[in-house]
Amino acid sequence: MSVGIIAAGCSFPSGPTLALADIAVRTQFSLTRQHPFVVDRCDKPVKASYFPQHELTFDISRWQVIADNAVEDALLSAGEYAALPSRLWLILPPAERPGVPLTLASALTASISLRLPDCLQIVVLRGGHAEAGNAILQIRQLQTQDRALTIDIVVAVESWLPPETLMWLEDQHLLHNSHSFYKGEARSNPYGRIPSEGAAVLILVQEKSLPCWCHLQGISTGQERVLRDDDQPCLALGLSGAAQAAIKLANTNAVSHLFTDVNGEIYRFDEYGFTLSRLSGVLRDNFQRVAPVLASGDLGCASLITHLALAAWQLKAETETGTETGILVLSSSDDHQRCAVVLKPLIQGVEKHDNHQY
Template identity: 30%
Template sequence: MSGAAATMTANVAASTALRVLAIGAVTPVGGDARSTAAAVRAGLCGFREHAYMIDTAGEPMRVAQVAAMDAGLDGAARLVVLLAPALDEALAGAGGRIARLGVAVALPPPRPGGAQEAAGAVRALCEERLGGRLGPFQVFASGHAGGFEALDQARSWLRGGQVEAVIVAGVDSYLAPQTLEWLEAEDQLHGAGPLNNAWGFIPGEAAGALLLARDGATPGSPPASRPWAEVLAVGLGHESKLNKSGEVCIGEGLTQALRRALDEVPAAGVIDNVVCDMNGEAYRADEYGFSGLRVRDRLRDPTDFAAPADCWGDVGAAGLPLHLLLAASACRKGYAKGPLTLLWGSSDGGERGAAVIRAEVSERA
């Protein structure tokens, strides 16, 4: 990026961006944000055999499970156990300085084996951690794109002055027995059985949380370290030609989300990095292939992207905060290709989300 373009982008960030003050994470490759980012950078893989679930070929199902999680814990209880440490890690960045926090959480969509009481359980967790500091609370049960919907809501709350800061979180787990059986029956489970799909995905589980404040606002004392990143733009879209519908998806919904996000960034701001939730399914690869071509003038290289599902499996609704973590960490460690990163997510229900973030790229030692 030229000096003039970088200055223009920085000026836009200063006036409209949201600061990411802290990040929390729990994944199959790390118990906190920094260990997760380091593990993905090293190419570590969190895949393992499920403790007792067998596929139709008689082989143990391959999953990406968070270490020390009880294989028999299901439903809302499992989501709360996953989310609690990620939430605590993000909240540690606020200390006691912030008087009122909003919470926007991405959750899995309704599906076999899903957590019916997840929204109530997550709200109870937030009330326990925040008490009287808890402001507006909203869940987005749409899976992969839910984090972008939550981020868009956070931006609205902050710009409207309703809260001093917002937690944007996501949590998901595909590891319930009914969910795994359903994935195999739907030909989405990666494995060797006759009902399995060589182009399926590895079911994962994870949680991530971001602490966000409006740029220029000073909630209490300033943070001890520079922000992880700035959120410059958010775009939402909807796809009508869904996975498994039999219709050919040419990426119209994702293109809509990408363009809405990119339109908020000056045209001189070329995107240096892309992080997304592609998981090995041909549908998602084709969708991005069409969408990436339509916005190729805004991307340094549409074919150069990171898809960390090859390390931690498909993490569904937890994707947005975790992908932002990887992008921001790459800038902090100096191996990002530039300061601007495009994030995107694609839900089975048709929801599509995109965001552009900016983070200063440190010089490598």
């Protein structure tokens, strides 16, 4: 059984709502600027994508505001269904990462749950770009077992902007356009990521139980053995395996759109190159690549939910005109986790659903 997406929301600097985020991604509109007080090893300002603010502080309150904006965006889309019994799934970066507030999980669960009138359970997962896949797998299993109508609300929040986090990335040479000394001269790094901040939300439900934007037909996770710092070449066995399994579960042989989280790192480009070569048989000749990072910057653990929200929004719009399409969303990560998700539109643009009392 698949699950359906009934609403979504997101918030990043050039796309403070899902509707505006869709426009930003389509036009590749980005808000990238110098960090107000963090410099690289050559004493040059680090570039990042962040919300403008009169007094820039990167404490826990900033995470809360970004998360609240995305949750409000999604709940407005859900309308009356937001009052249904719910489970909250919160995706956060690893607690041990420099710059992540110690009380982040408790603060966010407290503020978000206030907006959910009948929250039955709260689950917190921590990890990298692909961690949200583990939450969706658990949700699919729970939705299969549920007899009562319950919505699952997945909220992912990320910020690379705390100074400790940026310096941690700089030490690993992961910042795009940061500088290093070479033969006495400061040279910029042409690769690496543009750090950003943002949040995204998906609201999931049993297939055909409520009117949906689209269906999440296939999802699979995998483990990549070779990471960025390893001596061996990465052949993308983890990402390719996840993609092939998700496509098989979705029972499709024609993918028209491919969402990726390629972020400017050579390792990621190699990984996606090998993956695409193995998917050539299921990608349409005119398939479209979508790289939201060009507008949003790197959103870390919030990237997968952001990309699924954008893909669902696109399918919702196209379903209204009866367009048949399918979207594959791929997610790599700094850790071993990999994930692939296939979204498919509603049949003939209209979905019948059961009547439920709530």
